[in-house]
Amino acid sequence: MIDRRTLIQSAPIAALAAGATAHTSQLDPHRAWVAEYSVTHERLYAPGTTDFGTDHPDWLRLRELDKLICTTPATTPEGAAIQLEFALSDEANMDLTGGIAGDLDNHVLRNVLATLKSLT
Numbered sequence: 001m002i003d004r005r006t007l008i009q010s011a012p013i014a015a016l017a018a019g020a021t022a023h024t025s026q027l028d029p030h031r032a033w034v035a036e037y038s039v040t041h042e043r044l045y046a047p048g049t050t051d052f053g054t055d056h057p058d059w060l061r062l063r064e065l066d067k068l069i070c071t072t073p074a075t076t077p078e079g080a081a082i083q084l085e086f087a088l089s090d091e092a093n094m095d096l097t098g099g100i101a102g103d104l105d106n107h108v109l110r111n112v113l114a115t116l117k118s119l120t
Helices: 004-010 013-017 030-044 057-071 077-088 101-118
Strands: none
Touching: 030 057, 030 077, 057 077, 077 101
């Protein structure tokens, strides 16, 4: 499970907050990884799917994708937004929010996500 500190350390939020815009000749791979994660997750947890073990190829690929999505720094605001959106998704199940009274942690992360999306 990825905790809040690891998530924040892996995202280039400090650079984005300072108004920096990352330039790269290649697109972030995060969009493709999240798309593959979603397809694999849906297939693995589809209704009627039999129980699987932790050695199932789809389960192993989800763990690989988790690590890639969460530990590879984004190089664009879009990539950072994709990472944060993934972290907040039900599929990722990271339980990042709910630890601060008034759901303030959820609000701040959703605001950061909205800002990142507005930069893309």
